[in-house]
Amino acid sequence: MIRVPVPPEMLRWACERAGYDVAHLAERMPQLRAWVRRERQPTLKQLEKLAKVTHTPLGYLLLPEPPEERLPVPDYRTVAGAIRDRPSPDLLDTLYTMKRRQEWLRKSLVDNDAEPLAFVGSARLADDPDAVGQEMRRALGLDLGWAAGVRTWQDAVSELRRSIEQLGVMAVINGVVGNNTHRRLSVQEFRGFALTDPYAPLIFVNGADAKSAQMFTLAHELAHIWLGTEGLSGFESLLPGGTDVEDWCNVAAGEFLAPERELRARWGQVRREASPFQELARTFKVSPVVAARRTFDLKLVDRNTFFDFYKLYVNREHKAGTKSSGGDFYNNQNTRVGEFFGTQVLRAAMEGRIGFKEAYDLTGLRGGTFQKYAKRLGVDLP
Numbered sequence: 001m002i003r004v005p006v007p008p009e010m011l012r013w014a015c016e017r018a019g020y021d022v023a024h025l026a027e028r029m030p031q032l033r034a035w036v037r038r039e040r041q042p043t044l045k046q047l048e049k050l051a052k053v054t055h056t057p058l059g060y061l062l063l064p065e066p067p068e069e070r071l072p073v074p075d076y077r078t079v080a081g082a083i084r085d086r087p088s089p090d091l092l093d094t095l096y097t098m099k100r101r102q103e104w105l106r107k108s109l110v111d112n113d114a115e116p117l118a119f120v121g122s123a124r125l126a127d128d129p130d131a132v133g134q135e136m137r138r139a140l141g142l143d144l145g146w147a148a149g150v151r152t153w154q155d156a157v158s159e160l161r162r163s164i165e166q167l168g169v170m171a172v173i174n175g176v177v178g179n180n181t182h183r184r185l186s187v188q189e190f191r192g193f194a195l196t197d198p199y200a201p202l203i204f205v206n207g208a209d210a211k212s213a214q215m216f217t218l219a220h221e222l223a224h225i226w227l228g229t230e231g232l233s234g235f236e237s238l239l240p241g242g243t244d245v246e247d248w249c250n251v252a253a254g255e256f257l258a259p260e261r262e263l264r265a266r267w268g269q270v271r272r273e274a275s276p277f278q279e280l281a282r283t284f285k286v287s288p289v290v291a292a293r294r295t296f297d298l299k300l301v302d303r304n305t306f307f308d309f310y311k312l313y314v315n316r317e318h319k320a321g322t323k324s325s326g327g328d329f330y331n332n333q334n335t336r337v338g339e340f341f342g343t344q345v346l347r348a349a350m351e352g353r354i355g356f357k358e359a360y361d362l363t364g365l366r367g368g369t370f371q372k373y374a375k376r377l378g379v380d381l382p
Helices: 008-017 022-026 032-036 043-054 089-111 129-140 153-168 213-226 244-257 260-271 274-285 288-297 301-323 331-350 356-363 367-376
Strands: 170-174 180-184 192-196 202-206 231-233
Touching: 008 022, 008 032, 008 043, 022 032, 022 043, 032 170, 089 180, 089 202, 089 331, 089 356, 089 367, 129 153, 129 170, 129 213, 129 244, 129 356, 153 170, 153 213, 153 331, 170 213, 170 331, 192 213, 213 231, 213 244, 213 288, 213 301, 231 244, 231 356, 244 288, 260 274, 288 301, 331 356, 331 367, 356 367
Parallel strands: 170 202
Antiparallel strands: 192 202, 192 231
């Protein structure tokens, strides 16, 4: 039986990297304490299990010292006073999965003579973000009676994501790593990120966040695509700020979701109502939290009014959300994989440009699950 010498510091690092201590993981792997004390060495099979449990690449455990893991994108998280720990395995795995999808889609589109998307990187920090927010609305067709055609703001989140995908932007909303419900993403760590590319731009929204906040994150990351600045976003109370890029994207997102001129006019009609933010939400098909956030931006309400409402609403939404189910698995794939990306992968597999194993790896779906998802997209596989 082949045993593998692994430095104790690497074993401790793998545990800490995954958010555990040695004692906790020793309940699942009793031999771990002996390995840390150098009393025994793990077999290769045991080391593979530890790598899987801690979501650590096996090769890392064979290094003489812990590697320095850096984010593969700029970090625009702007929570005041936050101490940046090492990125979690959940965040890193999500980022690298999305980057792999983007790279594959880019190559596929270029190979098929696709044209680059003119809006990616079309804006500059020197541009008026309000004007860019209006341009984003026009590009998505939100000036053509969009709000009147959507029943609720909850429906509008899904409709907004679909509209973004129709532009050629992959728009993913997921609260777990892939389909692993045991690896829930942390809202405290990040709210979303954008990966820019002229052929295959991608937006990712942390679906573990409150649905009311997801709408704002979608718009915020879309502004990153327009600006051509990829990166990771995280902010408290829908209040990104602290960098020129985040401030700019924040203003553009606000104008995109609720244009200032229209909102000011409507505010004059509803400000004395019992639930003015809910009234704005119904008008603009944004969440009441986004409506409140926008009125605060425009100095129509003070800071205390906004935060009092925000905390009350989010707490109520969180309690309601804990009672809800995970929803239909295959419907979830339209937000986790995306119809645009999923269809491209299916076509490539059908045409023999990629094998089904690669298609499984790209989508995170396998076998019968992959077949059923294909049918949901209207594709009957052989």
